[in-house]
Amino acid sequence: MPQQESRVKKSLLNARVNLIFYFLTLILSFFSRKIFLDTLGADFVGLTGTLQNLLGFLNLAELGIGSAIGYVLYKPLFEHDEGKINEIISVFGYLYRWIGFIILGAGLILACFLPLIFPKTQFEMGLIFFAYFSFLASSLIGYFANYKQTLLGADQKNYVVTAYFQTGNIVKVLIQMASAYYTGSYYLWVIIELTFGIIYSIILNWKINQVYPWLRSEVRLGKQLFKKYPEVMKYTKQLFVHRISTFVQFQTTPFLVYAFVSLQTVAYYGNYTIVTDKVSQLLNNLLSSTGAGVGNLIAEGNKEKIEHVFWELISIRFFITGILLFSLYNLLPPFITLWLGPQYLLANSVLILMLFSFFIGMTRGATDQFLYGYGLFYDTWAPVAESVIFIVVAIIGGHIWGLSGVLLGGIVSSALIIGIWKPYFLFSKGFELSVWHYWRRILYYIILTIFSFFVVDFIVSLFIDSSYSLEGWGNWILYSVVITGSFSLFYFGLLYIGTKEMRTFLNRVLKWKR
Known part of the structure; x- marks a missing residue:
């Protein structure tokens, strides 16, 4: 019964935090969209959206490993098996590191085609490349540094991720709105985007270490431990x-x-x-x-x-x-x-x-x-x-x-x-x-x-x-x-x-x- 009550409390807390930040970001998104369109222009908003969607294709390399790991983590979390959790997170870190290198390589190759993808645009190619590589760097942070956040989701503590990520996102957008309104600088808008990605990663990992002081993931041991958990690949293939x-x-x-x-x-x-x-x-x-x-x-x-x-x-x-x-x-x-x-x-x-x-x-x-x-x-x-x-x-x-x-x-x-x-x-x-x-x-x-x-x-x-x-x-x-x-x-x-x-x-x- 206590376990059931704990699940209900966590579910309600997750829902409450999600809804609070949902309405905050909803209101902010309309104001920010208006300011960005008026100050930076529809073409720049369209450019950043298109670049982020292009990079989204590279994230297909993630394969669904995060969802598979989350599923595999459920039982050891229920049993409080800290040793097994450390092993699974080590496997996850190992797999995500390889995916990060794959995305980096594919991203460098895709960059060569940007002049062909955007042949007729009012923006100089320098800005397009700067925005592209900034978005690519933000994406790679998730694979090399933020992989442990899957543990919070599997442990019904996704409210921690939501609270820190959405708070950072709200502050980021407010600063971007101010920079767009007062400077109209495309480069500054992109720099703010990348900077907050790095700040969020540092704060998130600090919080994870605080919630799970016993967590010791050894990415270098991930290759050996991967063979111990064949179900990860089974679920990954299906979910992918x-x-x-x-x-x-x-x-x-x-x-x-x-x-x-x-x-x-x-x-x-x-x-x-x-x-x-x-x-x-x-x-x-x-x-x-x-x-x-x-x-x-x-x-x-x-x-x-x-x-x-x-x-x-x-x-x-x-x-x-x-x-x-x-x-x-x-x-x-x-x-x-x-x-x-x-x-x-x-x-x-x-x-x-x-x-x-x-x-x-x-x-x-x-x-x-x-x-x-x-x-x-x-x-x-x-x-x-x-x-x-x-x-x-x-x-x-x-x-x-x-x-x-x-x-x-x-x-x-x-x-x-x-x-x-x-x-x-x-x-x-x-x-x-x-x-x-x-x-x-x-x-x-x-x-x-x-x-x-x-x-x-x-x-x-x-x-x-x-x-x-x-x-x-x-x-x-x-x-x-x-x-x-x-x-x-x-x-x-x-x-x-x-x-x-x-x-x-x-x-x-x-x-x-x-």
């Missing part, structure tokens, strides 16, 4: 393949937008994704804590209860995602107009495609949690197929339709693999039920969501002109409260009447409060 799809799409999209449209459009697209990504992060912060509970539930083996909890989580995700979709569709364009100006608006068709992709990403969470709970990782062809479909469709679509075509690549690949294959895999191999159980009920949820969307949108339009939200921040906030509140009440009522899972969820919340 499953990381490919998300990684490729996330890192490739801005580059394809630049290739088929412009650096400026990368920045404009980034203005939208900074909002949708923050919203996605909020939902994940709220629901990610259910992952461990799903694992325990599956271990219990009650199939009827397992399936019921699955649909309860689906119901919660649809409810939250439906509210976010309705709000983003109606509020994001006027928000961009008030925040940055009407010149930064993208076509409404682009917004619809982004929200379609957002919907798939947000509603997939329950399926992913149960796939992990059942240990269903061996469909390694699926993420490879998803990546190939994305690249092919995005290249063809980008050539024909520009930004909309690039986004279509992500939608098609996600719909086929995440929307169709993953539920089939879960129901056939995990639940051992016909996938028609899934499709019949998921289509019912989709119909309820679409019906709510159009009914509330029509009713709101009868009483409030959408242009009201463009008349200042006060009007936008009032408009936001009215339409979001109206949709939430109507949609919740429809789900409560129409689905057993929402009624169960409400009863669970009411019992917990009592």
